[in-house]
Amino acid sequence: MTTRTAGGPKGETLTDELKRGLDAPICLTWELTYACNLACVHCLSSSGRRDPNELSTAEVFGLIDQFAAMQVFYVNIGGGEPMIRPDFYDLIDHATSSGVGVKFSTNGSRIDASGARRLAAMDYTDIQISIDGADAATNDAVRGEGSFATATAAMDHLAEAGFGPFKISVVMTRQNIPQLDAFEALANRYGAELRLTRLRPAGRGADSWHELHPQPAQQVDLYNWLIERPHVLTGDSFFHLNALGDQNLPGLNLCGAGRVVCLIDPVGDVYACPFVLHDEFKAGSVRDPGGFAAVWRTSDLFRSLREPQSAGACASCGQFDACQGGCMAAKFFTGLPLDGPDPECVTGHGEAALAGVSAGARPEPTLNHSKPSPVAFITKPRR
Amino acid sequence: MACAVSTEPPGAAQSHPARRPQTSPVLAERLRLHPRVALRPEPFGALAYHYGNRRLNFLRSPDLVRLVDDLGNHPTVEAALVACDIDPSRWPSFTRALASLAASDFLETVEP
Numbered sequence: 184m185t186t187r188t189a190g191g192p193k194g195e196t197l198t199d200e201l202k203r204g205l206d207a208p209i210c211l212t213w214e215l216t217y218a219c220n221l222a223c224v225h226c227l228s229s230s231g232r233r234d235p236n237e238l239s240t241a242e243v244f245g246l247i248d249q250f251a252a253m254q255v256f257y258v259n260i261g262g263g264e265p266m267i268r269p270d271f272y273d274l275i276d277h278a279t280s281s282g283v284g285v286k287f288s289t290n291g292s293r294i295d296a297s298g299a300r301r302l303a304a305m306d307y308t309d310i311q312i313s314i315d316g317a318d319a320a321t322n323d324a325v326r327g328e329g330s331f332a333t334a335t336a337a338m339d340h341l342a343e344a345g346f347g348p349f350k351i352s353v354v355m356t357r358q359n360i361p362q363l364d365a366f367e368a369l370a371n372r373y374g375a376e377l378r379l380t381r382l383r384p385a386g387r388g389a390d391s392w393h394e395l396h397p398q399p400a401q402q403v404d405l406y407n408w409l410i411e412r413p414h415v416l417t418g419d420s421f422f423h424l425n426a427l428g429d430q431n432l433p434g435l436n437l438c439g440a441g442r443v444v445c446l447i448d449p450v451g452d453v454y455a456c457p458f459v460l461h462d463e464f465k466a467g468s469v470r471d472p473g474g475f476a477a478v479w480r481t482s483d484l485f486r487s488l489r490e491p492q493s494a495g496a497c498a499s500c501g502q503f504d505a506c507q508g509g510c511m512a513a514k515f516f517t518g519l520p521l522d523g524p525d526p527e528c529v530t531g532h533g534e535a536a537l538a539g540v541s542a543g544a545r546p547e548p549t550l551n552h553s554k555p556s557p558v559a560f561i562t563k564p565r566r
Numbered sequence: 567m568a569c570a571v572s573t574e575p576p577g578a579a580q581s582h583p584a585r586r587p588q589t590s591p592v593l594a595e596r597l598r599l600h601p602r603v604a605l606r607p608e609p610f611g612a613l614a615y616h617y618g619n620r621r622l623n624f625l626r627s628p629d630l631v632r633l634v635d636d637l638g639n640h641p642t643v644e645a646a647l648v649a650c651d652i653d654p655s656r657w658p659s660f661t662r663a664l665a666s667l668a669a670s671d672f673l674e675t676v677e678p
Contacts, residue, residue: 197624200610207606209613209622254606256615256622282604284617307617 198437204489207253208479209443210418212457215243215271216263216449217552221290223315223326224560225354225388225395228448228460230263231554236450240270242470246447247274249475250283257284257307261457263449263552266293272301279307288313288352290330291337299340303347311352311378312337317365321358324561325395338373350416352378355405356395363408367415378416379409381423383458384516384526387553389545391560392517402529403427423509423525426502438511441466441488445479448550453478455488458512462549495522502530509533518544590661593647596676597664598638603672605635614672623672629656630663637664637673 218233219226238246250258258278265271266289278285286309294302294312302308312334316322319331341349351370353359359366370377384392397405406424409415409432419434435443440456447453451469454460466485467478479485497508509525517526518540524532599605602618605625612631614623625631633650640646643664647657667673 197610197626200626203609205608205613254604256604256606256613256617257620282617284620309620 198435201435201439201443202437202489202491204442204485206480207255207476208445209256210259210439211250211255211257212259212261212444212446214261214263214446214448214457215265215274216268218267219263219290220267220292221264221327221330222554222556223387224391225315225325225356225382225386226553227383227386227388227458228263229386229548229551229553232552233263233267234450234552238449238451238469240273242451243270243274244277246451246469246475247278247281247283249469250278251281253476253479255283257286260285260287262288264290264292266298275305275308279305285309286311289337290326291334294337294340296340296343299337299344299346302341303344309350310341310346311350312341313352313354315354315356316359317362317369321362324358325354325356325391338375342373348374348376350376350378352380354382355379355397356382357397357401358395360397360401360405363405367412376414376416378418379405379421380418381420381510381513383510383512385458385512386460386548386550389516389548394560396527399529399531402527406432420510423506423513423527424529425505426529431505437507440464440511441485445485447475453482455484456512458510459515460550461515461546463515463546493522495520496536497522497524497532500524500530500532515546518546590658590665592661592665592668593642593644593657595643595668596641596678597643597668597673598676599634600672600674605631607631614667616670616672619671621670621672623667623670625663630660633660634664634667634673638676 214228216233216237217228217230219230222231265287275285284307288311291312302310314322314331314334315325316331322331353366366377382388382392382396402424406427409417409421410428410430413433417432417434421432422434422436425431425436444456445453446457447469448460453466453469453475455464455466466482469475471478494503494508497503509528511521513526514521517537519526519536524536526533526537600616603614603616606613611625611627614625625634629652633646633652636650637643637646640649647660652660664673
């Protein structure tokens with residue numbers, strides 16, 4: 184998202200205004216299904232099996248009509264693997280013809296040559312292909328055997344179909360931060376845009392986070408790399424790194440949860456952001472009377488998130504203006520208080536705080552659609 | 567939300583040149599909202615979204631929103647400022663905002 188501002192009263196920053204919330208979200212993530220053919224070890228939504236209570240096609244169409252009435256300019260569609268839904272193309276068509284743009288994330292498994300041609304012919308559809316390594320070994324350790332080949336085959340099909348600049352979306356991990364230049368080269372080879380986002384300890388990521396999250400020196404590398412490349416997309420997810428230098432990374436530099444961001448899950452439950460699929464952050468359901476608009480505008484949870492938040496233990500830190508205390512979801516799922524440092528606080532306060540988290544203090548997940556087979560980070564040595 | 571026709575007599579703005587501290591070349595241009603831009607009212611003004619270049623823009627003043635929405639109905643930016651009853655002391659900040667919106671294609675020039 185590229186953002187600019189025009190006008191504005193003196194003394195009041197845009198961030199101040201956005202913290203009080205908007206009439207409709209800027210960035211709405213909509214997970215269409217919990218079904219997925221992959222079983223990534225860091226899946227935020229613990230996806231795998233379809234939920235029997237998934238929104239029907241009629242409900243999905245009705246929800247798109249609500250988005251259009253609220254002037255939600257675009258939705259970020261994900262899952263699970265959203266293309267698994269049999270009505271996937273129908274709902275994309277309905278959204279784009281209603282003035283609701285679609286950006287969707289996929290593992291690429293459903294993009295063959297004819298699928299790519301169909302997508303290339305669509306107006307206002309952006310595609311993000313997810314990979315988590317610049318080579319098969321690094322990627323497949325997180326996303327499963329063969330998933331790198333599947334993703335790159337989809338990229339080949341999109342390129343052959345003349346789709347134009349799709350996005351390559353990567354979650355930054357300890358294992359792939361050394362590959363930043365390789366990701367850039369891969370994107371350049373396809374004429375694609377690179378999108379890097381932060382690993383969150385949510386969903387199955389709560390179990391793999393300790394093995395995957397970047398180390399402090401890598402956070403510095405990542406910050407410096409991004410500062411030199413303001414065109415690389417980040418979904419504003421690295422504002423906790425802003426305390427590493429004088430310059431802020433491009434973006435709004437705030438936690439948008441319930442203020443400018445929210446998530447709708449496959450059964451229509453509305454959460455404060457894509458990284459907090461947990462009952463504590465559930466604001467309501469699009470199936471409630473009043474639909475999505477009522478949840479967004481009047482739910483108790485979202486109203487409270489739009490109140491001034493306490494900096495808590497971070498209030499005395501000189502870096503608070505830069506990092507804003509970091510990510511609510513990262514704190515919550517690692518058992519840290521929400522008004523304290525982020526677990527990956529660049530001044531090191533997070534490590535100290537994590538050391539003080541007692542066993543069993545981490546919240547139990549309230550959702551899990553994982554397939555019965557165990558999901559584990561592959562640690563076998565590379566050739 | 568088109569601006570009401572100014573209740574001031576024609577030429578009123580020009581009759582107080584001292585209140586206009588500086589002039590911008592934007593004043594003489596004929597601009598309008600790009601047809602692929604949508605405005606969504608918000609408490610601070612409006613969010614503008616360009617379906618073509620996928621950019622988002624924050625219009626942080628209700629008066630600026632009124633003006634942007636009404637630009638296409640006037641032969642020049644200056645005429646639109648007058649019609650929207652924007653005090654000439656605020657024109658410099660408005661012309662700066664319009665120039666920035668034009669630079670990111672949110673506004674387009676209407677050919678004579």
